[in-house]
Amino acid sequence: RELPLTAPSLCRHSLSWHGDDFQHSAEPGSKCFAVRSLGWVEIPEEDLAPGKSSIAVNNCIQQLSNSKGQGSAENQGEGQDLVMILKKDTMSLVDPLDRSLIHRQPILNIRVWGVGCDNGRDFAFVASDKDTCVLKCHVFHCNVPAKGIAKALHEMCSKIVAERAVASSRLPRAATLEPISAEDLPLQVDILEAVRQSMQTYEALYIGSLPVPRAMGMDVLNEAIEKLTRRPGRENWTPSLIYVSDTAMRVHPAQPEEAAHIWECQVRYVTFLGVGRDAHTFALIVDTGRRFQCAAFWCEPDAGTISEAVQAACMV
Numbered sequence: 454r455e456l457p458l459t460a461p462s463l464c465r466h467s468l469s470w471h472g473d474d475f476q477h478s479a480e481p482g483s484k485c486f487a488v489r490s491l492g493w494v495e496i497p498e499e500d501l502a503p504g505k506s507s508i509a510v511n512n513c514i515q516q517l518s519n520s521k522g523q524g525s526a527e528n529q530g531e532g533q534d535l536v537m538i539l540k541k542d543t544m545s546l547v548d549p550l551d552r553s554l555i556h557r558q559p560i561l562n563i564r565v566w567g568v569g570c571d572n573g574r575d576f577a578f579v580a581s582d583k584d585t586c587v588l589k590c591h592v593f594h595c596n597v598p599a600k601g602i603a604k605a606l607h608e609m610c611s612k613i614v615a616e617r618a619v620a621s622s623r624l625p626r627a628a629t630l631e632p633i634s635a636e637d638l639p640l641q642v643d644i645l646e647a648v649r650q651s652m653q654t655y656e657a658l659y660i661g662s663l664p665v666p667r668a669m670g671m672d673v674l675n676e677a678i679e680k681l682t683r684r685p686g687r688e689n690w691t692p693s694l695i696y697v698s699d700t701a702m703r704v705h706p707a708q709p710e711e712a713a714h715i716w717e718c719q720v721r722y723v724t725f726l727g728v729g730r731d732a733h734t735f736a737l738i739v740d741t742g743r744r745f746q747c748a749a750f751w752c753e754p755d756a757g758t759i760s761e762a763v764q765a766a767c768m769v
Contacts (some may be wrong), residue, residue, distance in 0.1 A: 459638070473668060474553050478541060478594065480714065481608060482540060482541070483538050483540035484538070484540075484541060485536055485537070485539075485595075486537040486595060486597070486601065486602050486605075487534070487535075487549070487595065487596040487597075488534075488535050488536070488537045488539075488546075488576070488593035488594065488595050488596070489533070489593060489594045489595075489652070490533045490534075490535055490546075490591070490592075490593055491517040491518060491532075491533065491575075491593060491594055492517050492592065493589040493590060493591045493592065494513040494515075494516055494517060494590050494592070494625060494719075495587055495588065495589055495590075496509055496513060496588045496589065496590045496646070497588070499563065501564055501565060504671075506565050506640065506642050506643040507567065507657075508612045508725060509590070510565060510566075510567045510577050510579065510642055511530060511567070511569065511570065512591060513577055513590035513592055514567075514575045514577050514592050515569075515571040517565050517592040517710045518575050518592065518594065519571065519742075521718075533555075534549055534714035535547065535548065535549065535555060535593075535741070536548075536549050536552075537593070537602065538586070539560075539602075539605050539606065540741055541609075541611060542559060542560050542561065542609065542613055543557060543558065543559055543560060544557070544558040544559075544560060544563070544578075544606075545557050545558075547625055548556075552697070552706075554638050554728070558578075559605065560609055560613065560639065561613065561621065561639070562580055562581065563578045563579065563580050563606075563638060563639040564576055564578075564579045564580060564581070564588070564640065565578065565579045565604070565639060565640040565641070565642050566578040566579070566602075566603065566606060566640075566642070567601065567641065567642040567643055568599040568600055568602075568603050568630060569600075570765075570768055571632065573598045573599060573600060574594055574595050574596075574597075574598060574599055575592060575593070575594055575595070575599060576585040576592070576593045576595055576599035576603070576641075577590055577592045577593070577603050578590070578591055579589060579591075580641075581636060583751060591689070603641060603658070603677045606639070606641070607641060610639060610656065624659040647693050653699075654694050654695065654764065655695045655697065655752075655758065655759045656692070656693070656694060656695075656753075657693055657695055657703055657735070657750040657751060657753075657759060658682045658690040658691065658692060658693065658750060658751040658752075658754075658764055659674065659690060659693040659716065659748075659750055660678075660690050660734075660747070660749040660750060660751055661681045661683075661684070661689040661690075661745055661749065662747060662748040662749070663666070663677060663680060663681060663746070664744045664746055665738055665745050665746070665747045666745070667745065668724035668725060668740060668758075669724055669738070669740060670725065670746050671727055672715050673725070673747070674725060674726075674727050674729065674736050674747065675729055675730055676737065677747040677749065678729040678730075678731075678734050678736050678740075678749045679735060680751070681749045682731075682734070689752060691706060691707075691715060692707040692708070693706060693750075694706075694707055695713060695759060697720075697748070697759070697763055697766050698717060698720075698764045698766065699766050700720060700721075701717060701718065701719050701722070702717065702718055702720060702723075702737075702763060703716075703717040704716040704717060704748075716748055718737075718748075720740045720742070720763070720766045720767050722738050722739050722740045722741070723737050723738070723739055723767055724736075724737070724738050724739065724745065724767070725737065725738040726760065726763055727753075727760065728756045728760050728765065729749075729756070731757060732755040732757070733752055733753065733755055733756060734749060734750070734751060734752070734756055735749070735750045735752055735759055735760050736748060737763060738751040
């Protein structure tokens with residue numbers, strides 16, 4: 454009997470088999486991948502509009518991959534080890550121990566899929582729940598680079614179109630199969646490129662910077678933020694525009710007649726970043742080559758958005 458993907462988690466600590474072994478015993482023509490379910494997130498239809506779906510899927514991946522196993526009643530299935538089997542026009546999720554079917558997903562019912570841009574081991578697909586018709590983004594962590602799943606899905610979609618075209622040409626005109634257009638196929642989203650293009654300008658108060666003894670650690674970050682915020686002259690914090698790209702973070706004064714820039718760094722030299730004890734504060738530590746430097750900012754309504762933007766730039 455087919456079970457919903459949201460079935461209660463089995464919560465095993467590790468896979469007790471090797472993907473190659475399972476692949477050898479699988480049906481001919483199928484491809485198998487060892488995955489761990491991270492759960493699912495409901496996603497609104499408007500987030501799948503052109504130009505938005507990549508960011509929406511990436512946000513779901515980030516949300517679930519950063520949850521560190523903290524499941525909820527709405528996110529059951531998290532932590533479950535599975536085998537993802539791709540065969541013909543179907544994706545099946547199977548229990549690796551007793552090989553029972555957990556979920557079956559027709560490929561053509563998948564709306565979009567993508568590979569996470571962090572370490573390339575996270576994979577997600579969006580499909581409508583067959584019972585509630587709610588769009589759900591299902592996220593998995595893979596034992597191997599998830600681009601293998603993306604490549605296999607792409608090949609399957611191409612094969613489905615080719616087989617449908619051949620079948621249509623062999624049938625009488627009255628019985629011709631409906632052709633599959635590009636709009637009917639699942640969309641493979643380029644999350645990495647979308648993250649690059651999503652970088653924006655942020656407003657914040659530049660508090661200042663100072664040298665720190667180490668490259669990493671929330672204790673180092675919080676101590677630096679407290680030293681900077683305790684300095685007299687809070688009214689002298691500089692209203693700033695922060696430009697974040699996939700290569701650099703640049704801080705310019707909000708008043709264009711002032712200096713060209715206040716502070717900048719290449720994101721590849723960022724060693725640590727985070728939100729301080731006060732949610733308005735954000736800081737990052739940079740390796741300058743001679744020492745480690747920490748710069749701090751005051752953000753409204755909180756520092757979450759800019760922290761995520763710089764983190765995404767570092768991942769790119």
